[in-house]
Amino acid sequence: MFDLRQFAALAPDWYERLHYHSELNSTNDEARSLAEAGAKHGTLVLCDHQTAGRGRRGASWICEPGDGLLFSIVIRPTFAQANWSRIALAAGIGVVEALNDKWAIGAQVKWPNDIYIQNKKCAGILTEAREDFVVVGIGMNVMSAPTPAQGGARIDAVAVADMVSDTISREMVLATLLKSILNEVDACAMDFGFQLERLKKHCYLTGKRIKFNANEKNFRGLVCGVGSDGALLVEVDGVLKSFSQASEISLS
Numbered sequence: 001m002f003d004l005r006q007f008a009a010l011a012p013d014w015y016e017r018l019h020y021h022s023e024l025n026s027t028n029d030e031a032r033s034l035a036e037a038g039a040k041h042g043t044l045v046l047c048d049h050q051t052a053g054r055g056r057r058g059a060s061w062i063c064e065p066g067d068g069l070l071f072s073i074v075i076r077p078t079f080a081q082a083n084w085s086r087i088a089l090a091a092g093i094g095v096v097e098a099l100n101d102k103w104a105i106g107a108q109v110k111w112p113n114d115i116y117i118q119n120k121k122c123a124g125i126l127t128e129a130r131e132d133f134v135v136v137g138i139g140m141n142v143m144s145a146p147t148p149a150q151g152g153a154r155i156d157a158v159a160v161a162d163m164v165s166d167t168i169s170r171e172m173v174l175a176t177l178l179k180s181i182l183n184e185v186d187a188c189a190m191d192f193g194f195q196l197e198r199l200k201k202h203c204y205l206t207g208k209r210i211k212f213n214a215n216e217k218n219f220r221g222l223v224c225g226v227g228s229d230g231a232l233l234v235e236v237d238g239v240l241k242s243f244s245q246a247s248e249i250s251l252s
């Protein structure tokens with residue numbers, strides 16, 4: 001069970017806006033319901049176990065109780081909806097920089113929304129927007145990563161504790177992440193250029209050959225970086241192309 005007392009001592013201001021449940025279908029669904037009922041910007045939903053935790057593009061998110069963090073934050077953007085796609089990238093930067101500042105573990109953003117450490121996935125971010133709010137949902141392997149038997153076989157996974165020699169706890173990791181995530185999300189309206197500079201530094205895919213799907217077509221190419229709008233820049237058949245969306249990205 002998540003230790004609420006430990007968390008309250010580490011992050012008292014976040015404890016005040018925490019909605020904790022031992023079990024939910026999905027923290028994103030609960031955060032959406034709260035937002036629809038008027039929950040404020042920065043409302044936090046956390047649970048120990050999800051019965052229907054989901055990832056992007058219909059994938060499920062597997063996490064045994066006690067192994068990881070499952071949480072969602074309600075965001076009420078005060079900038080144009082056309083720029084809301086920045087929120088997911090900003091959240092990823094917030095996660096990576098919080099982990100690296102605290103533990104120097106070389107976390108990277110696998111564009112657009114995965115967090116990788118040493119070539120393995122440590123966390124995923126699922127943002128879901130409605131008319132006047134966005135839910136940022138994050139699943140992170142903290143104490144241990146799911147095994148193939150638990151359904152975690154699709155890609156190599158790693159947990160924060162695998163990389164850190166100090167004793168850590170889920171409470172400590174969550175308290176470390178939250179301020180950084182919300183600061184970056186709040187800053188993305190005005191400071192997206194600066195965030196992109198940092199994203200370039202943290203980009204796991206830059207310099208790697210990948211295969212991926214975009215606009216229902218399969219591509220292969222060399223990743224050259226991230227463009228000024230946050231899109232992935234890939235050299236495909238000798239031509240530099242910009243992809244604002246892509247899925248099924250893997251190294252080739």
Ligand code: BTN
Binds near residue numbers: 026138
């Ligand atoms: C992905 O890697 O595809 C994104 C995974 C996001 C999982 C988190 S767990 C907390 C929140 N609630 C959900 O149902 N999904 C997100």
